[in-house]
Amino acid sequence: MNPKAEVILFPKHARQPRQFRQWLASILQTFQEHLGRQGLKLTRQREEILRALMAAERHLGIDELYLSLKRQDPSIGRATIFRTIKLLQECGLVAEVGSSNGRSKFELKADRPHHDHMICVECGRITEFQSPMMERFQDGAIRRHGFVALWHRHEIFGRCRDCLKRRPRG
Amino acid sequence: MNPKAEVILFPKHARQPRQFRQWLASILQTFQEHLGRQGLKLTRQREEILRALMAAERHLGIDELYLSLKRQDPSIGRATIFRTIKLLQECGLVAEVGSSNGRSKFELKADRPHHDHMICVECGRITEFQSPMMERFQDGAIRRHGFVALWHRHEIFGRCRDCLKRRPRG
DNA sequence: CATTCTATTGAGATCGAGTCTCATTATCAA
């Protein structure tokens, strides 16, 4: 396995406007198709929320999302954000990540390479890593159980390199 | 990989009284040591809760635990159960499992083989599976990041065989 | 464009898992 493949990954699309627009269009289409399939509609608010998630370079909590959206659309309601996040989870565009202390955080999954998370219980830092081989064995296990996977969550809790250096024994 | 290794696993200790007592003693000691290290005390309630978790052959929610304990000790309080579960998580004896619809479930980790979970979003059923190869690649990734793992959670959300049979398309 | 049917929205009420408070009680070491 190539160690180079295991690195902290953040979307850099926002820095290349042309590519960002293409990315947005393709993801919007995915969302719209999901909505269409269930007789639901693509509204201004739903698009704004998806856009905010795409522009974010880190995991967002509901409240961060709410405050950031409120700036450009003061009338937006918390309930709409909860409802939209749920829709986005259903169609696999968004996944919940590390809900320590009761506050869920979310990230966009679409068009990003598969990755899992290591969460430091001391400083709270979330490190992303990839392991294609793990995915392969996981897929095998899923198939063998006749299960159809919608999304998955693989979180390793522990202490990160920096915290270990700072205090070798907790 | 041997498919036989991937099967729903439940502790059968409860059916062999002698072994169960030994198991109980060894786990109680682990718990007591953890408490001692922090100047805390092993109380009747804490022992009852641990015992109930050990006797359970499946994942327990707080409420199930509460009701089952209430039968033999009507004065026990919910708060004590929350507090004790937290202590047991801290010393690695108990782990949270699949908190779909807001209700956390817990399982005893001690002396049980490593396993992960597949959670059906339709019927809520939790299927356990093992995949030693996945664990191996995971350990490699952890080591490469200089991380020290305390526990991990690997949950696959999707639809189980039975629900797929019942309603092929959600 | 007007019409109609349905989905969506935001505000605020509501729910409920989990936490906290506090007076009382249990644990344990000396």
Add this chain to the structure above:
DNA sequence: TTGATAATGAGACTCGATCTCAATAGAATG
């Protein structure tokens, strides 16, 4: 037994998430 301190249970409280409902927006049709 005693004294210091931790633990308990009841119920109040927190606060993230959900629900309700009247008003509004979207899409399809003529």
